[in-house]
Amino acid sequence: MPQQRVVRSVTIADRQGLHVRQAVECARAAARFQCQIILVHGERRAENCRSPFDILQLGAGYGAEVTIEAIGSDAQEAVEEIATILSREFPN
């Protein structure tokens, strides 16, 4: 499989902002892929999307734009899955 670099921006849809549940779901999802996944919000970067600790450092509130960047053979699928989690509203 060829290496791919896929970049996509999403808006945080959950009224609570990007917090623990999304961070844990993102980390779990990221762990299923081989590619490197980085999340960027403004000047903050989560270099390791497999770590909820890193993701929570983004401090992305409701309506914030987060860019997902993935590099690897399964980058496309990874970006789509992470984008789905970040742009979803989580029931309280």
Next chain:
Amino acid sequence: MRMSEFVIKEALIPNLTQTTKEGVIREMVESLKRSGHIKASQVESIVKALLKREQLGSTGIGHGVAIPHTKHEGVDRPIGTVAVSHQGVDFQSIDNEAVYIFVLLISPLERTGEHLRALENVTRNLRNETFCRFLRQATTADEIWELILEAEGSA
């Protein structure tokens, strides 16, 4: 919002006695009640809210750390506490490892931004391995408090 701004020093628990998820959450909420920051009449409702949140997905975020949290009408500002278990607790964490360090946070219903910033600061401190290692070795509330202040001072 820094940890020292919402963590109640008088409610710190250097040696948890409970060893189950519900037991630990209850012990921490009871400690906040004893410190005078939660009314006795609110304890059950807060414990339930925290457990309901856990059912949606564990707040065990790996590396021996969990951050049970909820929003609740029983508080008028974010409050919380830190507890250490020396034997470890099965918390269904993301990495399936036992949890030794718990940071509990309760925020008012409408303070989403502040809640998020508090969680952000908690995780910033807790991703520091040295901080976690010393925290797990702490045996008194004063030691936990000193570690929190030291972590913030060096942040």
